[in-house]
Amino acid sequence: MSELYFMRPVARDDLPGLMELADTLGGAVTTLPPDRDSLAARIEDSVAAFGRRIRSPGAEWYLFVLCEPSGRVRGTSGIIGRVGGFDPYYAYEIRSEVHEHPPLGIRKEVRVLHLRREHKGPSELASLALDPALRARGLGRLLSLSRMLFMAAQRERFADTVIAELRGYQEPDGRSPFWESVGRHFFDREFAEADFLSGLGNKDFIEDLMPRHPIYLSLLPPGVRDAVGRPHTQTEPAMHMLEHEGLVRSGEVDIFDAGPIVAGRVDELRTVRGHLRLRVRRLLEHPPDGPVCLVGNGRTDFRAALASVGDEGEDAVALSRAAAAALEVGLGDVVQVVRR
Numbered sequence: 278m279s280e281l282y283f284m285r286p287v288a289r290d291d292l293p294g295l296m297e298l299a300d301t302l303g304g305a306v307t308t309l310p311p312d313r314d315s316l317a318a319r320i321e322d323s324v325a326a327f328g329r330r331i332r333s334p335g336a337e338w339y340l341f342v343l344c345e346p347s348g349r350v351r352g353t354s355g356i357i358g359r360v361g362g363f364d365p366y367y368a369y370e371i372r373s374e375v376h377e378h379p380p381l382g383i384r385k386e387v388r389v390l391h392l393r394r395e396h397k398g399p400s401e402l403a404s405l406a407l408d409p410a411l412r413a414r415g416l417g418r419l420l421s422l423s424r425m426l427f428m429a430a431q432r433e434r435f436a437d438t439v440i441a442e443l444r445g446y447q448e449p450d451g452r453s454p455f456w457e458s459v460g461r462h463f464f465d466r467e468f469a470e471a472d473f474l475s476g477l478g479n480k481d482f483i484e485d486l487m488p489r490h491p492i493y494l495s496l497l498p499p500g501v502r503d504a505v506g507r508p509h510t511q512t513e514p515a516m517h518m519l520e521h522e523g524l525v526r527s528g529e530v531d532i533f534d535a536g537p538i539v540a541g542r543v544d545e546l547r548t549v550r551g552h553l554r555l556r557v558r559r560l561l562e563h564p565p566d567g568p569v570c571l572v573g574n575g576r577t578d579f580r581a582a583l584a585s586v587g588d589e590g591e592d593a594v595a596l597s598r599a600a601a602a603a604l605e606v607g608l609g610d611v612v613q614v615v616r617r
Contacts, residue, residue: 280346282416283582283603284423286327287320287340287353294342294350295320301408305444308404309353326358327577331434334358339427339434340404341579343420346603351411354420355404356428359397359436366395367483368529368538369492371506390492390505393529399438399540400428405515415583419571421518423581425548426573426613432543439543441524443516445536446507454504455535458497463488487532505535512536522547553614557606558593565595571615572596572604580604586614 287295292313299311310316319340326337335358343352360366369390377384405420428435447453453460463486494502506526508516516539524541531538543549554575559565565587573581582603587595594614596604606612 281582281584281599281603282343282345282351282419283580284341284343284354284419285580286578287323287342289320289324291342291350292317292320295353298350298353298406298408302406306353306404306406308355309406323355331358331431334400334434334436336360336364337434339424341420341424341427343407343416352407352416352420353404354402354406354424356424356435356439357401357403358434359399360401360440361396361398365484366398367487367532368393368395369532369535370529388494388505390494390530392487392489392491392532398436399440400435400543402439402441402519417514418518419581419583421515422522422548422571422615423573423579425522425546426552426571426575426581426615427579428543428546429549429552430573430575430579430613431577435543437543438540439524439546440527440538440540441519442531442538443536444509444512445531445534446504446509447534453534454498454501456533458501459488459492460533483532506530506537507535508537548615551615553616554611555592555594555614557596557601557608557610557612558589559587559595560598560601560608561587561595562598564597564600567595568616570617572600573613574604574606575611575613578605580606586616 295316296313299309299316304311319338322338323340326339337358338355340353340355342350345351370393372389372391373386374389375386402424407417407420445453445455494505519539523546524539527538527540529538530536564585567585567587569583570586572584572586580603582600584596584600589595601607
């Protein structure tokens with residue numbers, strides 16, 4: 278990759294760039310709605326979170342932006358310090374129930390959706406969005422995994438467990454089978470509208486309108502049952518990446534589109550366990566003759582990039598001056614390095 282893209286915390290003057298990105302995505306990412314006031318509020322929440330001294334995780338939103346060398350915003354990814362709190366976190370838990378009658382030799386195991394409310398939940402990986410024009414260039418790895426470097430460096434800001442909600446399966450025409458068969462009957466709205474309201478943090482309607490009894494999947498059409506826990510086609514690469522990091526299916530799904538929810542222990546994530554802390558010993562005019570690695574600066578004013586790293590001994594590396602500038606590090610500074 279000849280151009281050095283980099284990650285950094287969102288700033289107030291990124292609002293026009295975020296609006297442009299949200300418009301390009303057309304509302305596909307619920308936590309990045311194409312709504313100026315909502316995005317401005319999200320930026321303010323994130324700026325406050327990065328600037329706050331944290332002793333234990335709360336409902337802080339940390340939003341990062343992917344920038345091209347010119348500084349233009351081309352993607353986002355985020356972390357929520359802890360889901361739940363004043364506004365509960367909702368998910369459907371998939372349970373198996375056995376119904377049997379021995380005298381007739383009948384035994385049937387059925388899957389049932391139970392609504393779960395969480396007021397002190399795990400951390401959450403969220404807001405992953407990339408300009409479609411940049412797909413298939415390896416930048417999804419930078420967007421997703423750089424967050425884990427930040428979690429490793431700022432451990433006190435996050436819970437012991439982290440989850441990610443993956444976008445659920447949709448038909449080619451954009452219809453959600455699960456929403457059409459379940460949610461629509463209770464919310465009487467289009468899927469996109471309900472998802473948008475939830476993404477804005479307006480969750481009072483969920484408590485008031487959600488069905489109060491378990492949902493037996495065997496009573497739903499086969500196509501709907503098959504959609505439960507199935508990711509959207511465009512989300513499959515992100516799910517594979519998270520599974521490679523060590524997250525596994527949690528047995529829960531999203532309440533709107535039944536998309537899968539994956540979970541893992543933060544300290545056991547591949548990037549968290551495998552990153553090295555190395556000192557910058559040399560700065561070169563050109564990229565060093567070494568592998569392209571994920572590199573972060575480990576600070577609250579976080580920066581991360583995919584950059585060539587030269588070996589300078591057991592605990593030191595060489596970087597190009599361009600990479601050092603993007604990471605805002607200099608000679609003698611310690612960087613986080615994840616080798617492929």
